[in-house]
Amino acid sequence: MATKAPETQAAKRPARQPARPSARERLLASANELFYREGVQTVGIDRIIEHAGVAKASLYNTFGNKEGLVRAYLAFRGNRNRDRITRALTRFRTPRERLLGVFEAQGEIITDPDYNGCAFVSASAEAGADSAIADEADEYRGWVRALFTGLAAEAGATDPDLLGRQLHLLYDGANLSARMDRDPTASSTARAAAAALLDAALPPAADGPRHPARP
C-alpha cells in the first residue's frame, strides 16, 4: 500500500515548491483518470505512462504488471469513496439523518460532471472473472454493506440485516441509474425510498405512527 518514499522529499520540501509527485503517484493519478473515464480494458499501458510522463519500466517496477496497477487504482477509488461518505456523515446527528445522509453523500458524488458509474462495477464487467478485481470489489462492497447494516441497527430497525440489504440495493441502483440513464437525481429518488423503507422497518410504536416528524 503506502510506499516509503514520500517522507524523504516531503522533509526536504516542507510545503514550498510543488515538488513533482513521485512516479507512483503520477501513475495512480493517471490511472484514476483514464481507467475511470474510458475503462481498464480499453486504456493501454502506453497511454497511462504517456499521460503520467513516466517510463514504462517505472510502471512495471512499481506495480508489477497491469493488473497490479488496476488493483491499486481500485483500492485508491475505494478509499476515496469511503472517505467522502464518512466525512459527509459527520454533518448529521441522529441515526435516521445519518442513514439518509449516505444518499446525500452519494448525490454529491454522482453529480460530479465526470461521474461515470461505480468503478468496481465497470472494472468487474470489463475484466470478467478476474479474481484480483473481484477481491477489491468484494472488500469495498462489504464495507458499504456493513455501513448500511450498522446504520439500520442504530436507527432501530427490527431487522437491520434485511434493511441494510435493501438500502444497499437502492444505493447500487442509484449509482447505476445515474450512469445508464444519465440521471443525477437518482440519489434523491433512492433517499426517498430509503426513508419509506426505514419507516416501515421500525417496530410498531404503540399507536404513535411512523416517526414524529411525520404525523
Place this chain on the structure above:
Amino acid sequence: MATKAPETQAAKRPARQPARPSARERLLASANELFYREGVQTVGIDRIIEHAGVAKASLYNTFGNKEGLVRAYLAFRGNRNRDRITRALTRFRTPRERLLGVFEAQGEIITDPDYNGCAFVSASAEAGADSAIADEADEYRGWVRALFTGLAAEAGATDPDLLGRQLHLLYDGANLSARMDRDPTASSTARAAAAALLDAALPPAADGPRHPARP
C-alpha cells in the same frame, strides 16, 4: 434486421429433420453465449465464428462489423427478457401481485446457474461511450421503466412516476447484487422492499391501514 432466407428452407423442411439453422441464427446463438459469459470486448470474432461453425465472411456480410453483431446480440437479449417478464406476469391477477411479480420473474432469471448480470450494463461498461450500445440499453431500460410506472399507476400509487423510478432502482440493484455479491436471493430482498414502498405510496385510505386487499 430480419433476413429473407429462413422461409425458403422452412418451407422445404416443414418440421422434419432439424434443418441446421441459418448462419445468422448460429452466429447470434454463439454471440449470446460467448459475449454474455465473457464480455463483448474480451471475446473476439474468431472465437464467435469458430463456435458457430461459420465463415468470417458470412459474419461480415450479415452484420457488417462487430458492432453490428453486438447490437443484434443486445436486441436479442432485450427481447428475451421482455418475453420472460411479460409471460411470467400473466400468472398474476391483481395489480399489486403483478407489480411484485416482476421481482419473481427476476428471481427466475438471476437464479439461472449461468446468470452473469445485466447484459446491457456489462456491455455498456465494456464499450465505454459507444452510442450504438447506449441506444440499445436506453430502449430496454425505457421499457422496464414504463413497465414499473404503469404497474405503479394500476396499483393506485399517488405518484406512479416516483414509485416506478424507485422500483427500477430496486430492480437494477438486485441484478447487480446477484452478480457482484453472487447472491441469488437479491430479488427476494428487492421484492420485500417493493412491497413496503408500494404500501407507503398508496393514498391514506381513511383509517383502514396498509392493504386489506384493496377495497
Place this chain on the structure above:
DNA sequence: GCTAGAATAGACAGACCTGTCTGAAAGGGT
C-alpha cells in the same frame, strides 16, 4: 443439368497490446 448467389476456409494486412530489456541521465545521502 446449369447457373447465380451464399457459404466456406483461410491467408493476409495493419494496428495495437503487454511485458522485457538496454543504456543512459539524474539526484539525494554519505
Place this chain on the structure above:
DNA sequence: ACCCTTTCAGACAGGTCTGTCTATTCTAGC
C-alpha cells in the same frame, strides 16, 4: 566527490484483434 537507487526513453518480441480478400464448395431454382 562518489555512489547507488530511481527514473527516463525507446526498441523489441510475441501475441491478438478486426476487417478484407481470394478461391473453392455448396445449394436452390429454372
